[in-house]
Amino acid sequence: MDLAARLRAAIPAEQVLDDPAVVESYLQDHAEWAEFSRAAVVVRPRDTAQVRAVVELAAQLRVPVVPRGAGTGLSGGANAIEGCVVISFEAMNRVLEIDPVERLAVVQPGVVNDDLRTACAALGLWYPPDPASAPWSTIGGNVATNAGGLCCVKYGVTRDYVLALEVVTGRADVVRLGHRTAKGVAGYDLCGLMVGSEGTLGVITEITVRLLPGRPAERTIAGYFDSVVAAGEAVRAVSASGVVPSALELVDRHCLEAVDAWKNMGLSTEANVVLLGRVDTPGEDEARTVLACFENAGATWAAVSSDEQEAEALFDARRLAYPALERLGPVLTEDVCVPKALVPEMLARIEKTAAEHDTLIANIAHAGDGNLHPLLITPIGDEDAKRRAQAAFEDIIADAIELGGTVTGEHGVGLLKRGGLRRELSPAVLELHRAVKAALDPWNILNPGKIFT
Amino acid sequence: MDLAARLRAAIPAEQVLDDPAVVESYLQDHAEWAEFSRAAVVVRPRDTAQVRAVVELAAQLRVPVVPRGAGTGLSGGANAIEGCVVISFEAMNRVLEIDPVERLAVVQPGVVNDDLRTACAALGLWYPPDPASAPWSTIGGNVATNAGGLCCVKYGVTRDYVLALEVVTGRADVVRLGHRTAKGVAGYDLCGLMVGSEGTLGVITEITVRLLPGRPAERTIAGYFDSVVAAGEAVRAVSASGVVPSALELVDRHCLEAVDAWKNMGLSTEANVVLLGRVDTPGEDEARTVLACFENAGATWAAVSSDEQEAEALFDARRLAYPALERLGPVLTEDVCVPKALVPEMLARIEKTAAEHDTLIANIAHAGDGNLHPLLITPIGDEDAKRRAQAAFEDIIADAIELGGTVTGEHGVGLLKRGGLRRELSPAVLELHRAVKAALDPWNILNPGKIFT
CATH class of the missing domain: 3.30.43.10 (Uridine Diphospho-n-acetylenolpyruvylglucosamine Reductase, domain 2)
Structure with a gap:
């Protein structure tokens, strides 16, 4: 059979x-x-x-x-x-429970992120993790990769919201890990260990997430800069100011040009780099502080957006960057994360790498937490361009590690970053990974070969 | 030799x-x-x-x-x-680095919690985890037990602040786990696995913690209640209101009486249960909402404290409860955590347990996250009272599990909760614990017999 x-x-x-x-x-x-x-x-x-x-x-x-x-x-x-x-998990897509008092939700892994967020919002609650894929990606996938997003600069990543998991282990046992209570330290944090393990330690069948009260109103601060160095200085200044923005995104010249070529928004004639900040503590103080940080860092134009529609239009440029670039060819999305203060240095190195390998590399970045997404574009079918881009990809990884960063901030290791992982982690740490994998998946049947071989 | x-x-x-x-x-x-x-x-x-x-x-x-x-x-x-x-670790007690831009600190494990908090405060930064032991307990111990505290109802527990660890493994390898960057998903979350593992998976030799900007100013709301049911209703109402308090503590009649007997504060003549809330979002709204929750739940008296000294005096009653009770005999501190809405039910069960086993049980609770600290007091040398208290202890654990809670919210399993852990976790989950322990500590030399045998 x-x-x-x-x-x-x-x-x-x-x-x-x-x-x-x-x-x-x-x-x-x-x-x-x-x-x-x-x-x-x-x-x-x-x-x-x-x-x-x-x-x-x-x-x-x-x-x-x-x-x-x-x-x-x-x-x-x-x-x-x-x-x-x-x-x-497409047929396991039900929201099983939303409890407004305990502020938690229980979902099947196939629930789409935005669907959970919408269901929560209807009850005045908020599930913060907001990867750019939120309209399509599932909570199960978000948990498996420990997905980040825009608001994690203030509100943390998926791991920070996972209270409990039901998991099928490598021995085909159904186990419940974590707790429904606000706190709990009974035994090892095996629930946390499952988060971000990319399906290699267990198959997630149910997820209990912590929720926050309804999302507070935000203000948007936009800044145009001539150089990544000036924009990086603004990011550093915001961090040092004590304001924790609810988003702080960077969009570079290549993205602006691609968006303009597609949507004719006229951005690239005004700026080389755009920074988009959001703040959500009640009052005007935070917005004023971020604006001052932008201006003092040499913004050629900066303003607090007075209405939500205008703010959304600005964030559109960020959202449109990826599809705009895809019009130019297949896009390989990088995901390095470096210390915040080194964002300008990392961007400068990426620019150098792009020139050295004659590769178009655009950048969007969750600048507020140092998470860069260099986007490597290669014309369809151009094998030589692909080889050059591959070399650029390796250089970016090497630079991120050299700057004290990590090869993956939020996308996971999967297959593409296995080499990077070997460079980032010591042999002893890789050995611990293998020991944990063997302990929880003795027959090596759970997504074998992902993360490490 | x-x-x-x-x-x-x-x-x-x-x-x-x-x-x-x-x-x-x-x-x-x-x-x-x-x-x-x-x-x-x-x-x-x-x-x-x-x-x-x-x-x-x-x-x-x-x-x-x-x-x-x-x-x-x-x-x-x-x-x-x-x-x-x-x-x-008393001789490894240096704060190695505080970085205001990356907002992180690197410390040796023997640094006392309050010493780190003081060093951070001097730079306008804040390390939130605040166990009641903060004046004496060390960051290494806090990490090993994943310590909680008062402000974790809003700001999370120790685990939420640990970015990276240096650890000596059971094979005597020195490894670095986690990352210094704001985000990072390169490999399994072995750093998180170490947090709360109570020294059974590795010996922590260095800790990198995430910091927040300086602590915002707080307002204190106090409420006196006739019954734990009324106070519990107030806790439920606060949770449902969408306000996340920065502390929400409950002190029961036995504690108030013990404090009065010692310090003559006159609290027990005015209240059977005291709730102390703190809020820290700028503006008056949160304090007003919490006050309304207290009043609508039937507080016999409730007020927003107008000055910090008055507020501190109220929290003194909470802080003094433990030493006041210790004057009556050795105190065994329980640490169950239940769903927030079930705090009154759990308190009622504890009262019943106290009567059934003729044991004095006082209660302080981090009510805002359902974490109760029943305090079992036995007169020195009274072996029969100790046996009765032991039976009460077991009943409290059984009740917490029955209510969907956990046997330990923040103190850890150690030796006292090993039985409770066996009741709380399924055999398959305990088996996963043993497999992870064997994988990381093959010779079983790291604090063996703690958490589980």
């Missing part, structure tokens, strides 16, 4: 897909360049028991299991492994 | 203590009732290399290692194991 037939004996047959044309659409995430192989089969479980049955069979047969949310990942973490079972 | 002699060959002789009278003072923490044994020797290393040398020798000889901060723990986590080496 082949794998699909065995799976159809274990869970309802219609949830097991092995039509090659269907399986084809589950083989990769959004990571440019990341390899992927042929999955044997895709399953779409409806509940935890079905996930457990799949993992149990996979464990018996020593077949790799690749959990998959919406496939919006940027490192190849959800890419198929030869002969694997892809577990797609 | 005996252990002390071997250690004196490995690190400077004067840092190895084996005078029984000296060793005696390193054998236990503040956990009433927790067993402890004789340590073979105490070492006071001055740097990471010396810690590594000690762990290496311990690994060779298969001798248990017990790391120790100030010994203020309340679960027996730092208690000596027969024949062990106690590593005391």
Whole structure:
């Protein structure tokens, strides 16, 4: 009996897909360049028991299991492994509970981030983690990659909101990790260990997240700068001022030009670098402080936006940067994170790298926490350009490590950053990773080969 | 050659203590009732290399290692194991770096919590975790137990502030876990795994913590209530209002009476239960909302404190509760955490338990996050009272679990809550704990027998 037939004996047959044309659409995430192989089969479980049955069979047969949310990942973490079972969570997409007093929500892994946020907002509550993929990406994927976003400069990343998880382990046990209470230190933080483990330590089947009261009103401060050095000085000044912005985004000249070429917004004629800050503490003080930081750092223009629509228009330029650049060719998104004060230095090095390898590299950055997204664009089908971009990619990773940074701030290691991880972590730390992996997944069936080999 | 002699060959002789009278003072923490044994020797290393040398020798000889901060723990986590080496961090107490732009501090594990907070405050920065032991307890101990405190209802627990750790592993490797950057997802969150692992997975030798800008000014709201049910309703109302207080503490009648008997503050004639709230968002709105919550829940008196001295006097009653109760006999501090809405139910059950087992149980509680500290007082030398109190202790644990809570909100498992942990976690989860422990500490030398056996 082949794998699909065995799976159809274990869970309802219609949830097991092995039509090659269907399986084809589950083989990769959004990571440019990341390899992927042929999955044997895709399953779409409806509940935890079905996930457990799949993992149990996979464990018996020593077949790799690749959990998959919406496939919006940027490192190849959800890419198929030869002969694997892809577990797609699209049919486990229910918000199970929202409790306004305990301020928590319980969701299935396939719930789309924005759907959870909308459901919370209807009750005057807020789930902060806001990756740029929020309209499509799922909470399960967000947890597996410990996704960041725009507001994490003030409100933290996904890990900071995960209270508890239900997980199917590598031994096909269903376990509950973490706690529903506001605090809890009973035993090791295995819940936290699962967050960001990219499906290699367990398959997440239910997620309990902490919520905040409804999002406070924000003010937007925009600044135009001639140079990344001036913009970087503004970022440093904001950090030193004691204001913690609820967003502090940087958009560079290449992005502005691409957006202008597409939408004709006229941004690139006015600025080389745009900084967009948001603040949300009641009162005018924070906005005034950020504005002064921008002006003192040499902004050629800076203002506090007086209305929400105007502010949204400014953030549109940030949001449009990625699709605008994609019009020029496939975009490989980098994700290094460096100490905040070194953002200008890192941007300068990226500029040098772009020139050295004759590669177009645009930059958007969560500047407030030093998380840069260099975007490497290569014309379709230009293999030589791709080789040059690959070399640039490696240089960016090396520079980030040299500056005391990390190879991945929020996208995860997946396949693309495995080499970077080996450079960033010491052999002893990699050995600890292997020991933990072997302890929790003794048959090496859970997304094997991701993060490290 | 005996252990002390071997250690004196490995690190400077004067840092190895084996005078029984000296060793005696390193054998236990503040956990009433927790067993402890004789340590073979105490070492006071001055740097990471010396810690590594000690762990290496311990690994060779298969001798248990017990790391120790100030010994203020309340679960027996730092208690000596027969024949062990106690590593005391009192000589590793330097603040190595405070960076106002990156907003982080790097400290040795023996730095006292209040000393770090004072050093940060001098630079306009704030390290939020504020366990009641802050004047004495060390950052290393705080990290090992994932300490909470008063302000964690708004600002989170120790784990939320630990960016990176230097750790000596069970194989005597020195490793760096986590990152100095604001974000980072390169590999498993082994840094987070170490936090709260009570010295069983590694010996922490350096800690990098995230800081916040200087603490905002607070307003204090006090409320007197006739019953725990009314006070519980006020807590529920605050949570539902969308205000996140920076502290929300409950002090019950037994505490008020003990404080009055000692300091004659006259509190117990005015209230059966006192709630103390603090808020820190600029403006009057939050204080007004909390006050309304108190009043609508039936407070017999409630007011926003108009000056800081008056507010401090109110918090004195909370701070004095523990020493006031200690005047009546040894105090065993419980640490259950339940869903916020169930605080009144839990308090009612504790009252019933106290009556059933004829045991004096006072309560202070971080009510805002459902973390209760029932204080069980037994007259010195009264063995029968101690047996009754032990039975009450078990009942409290059982009730907390039944209400969906945890056996330890912030003090850790240590020795006292090992039974509770077995009740709270499923066998499969305990098995994961054992697998992780075996993976990271293959010779079982790191604080063995703590958390689980």
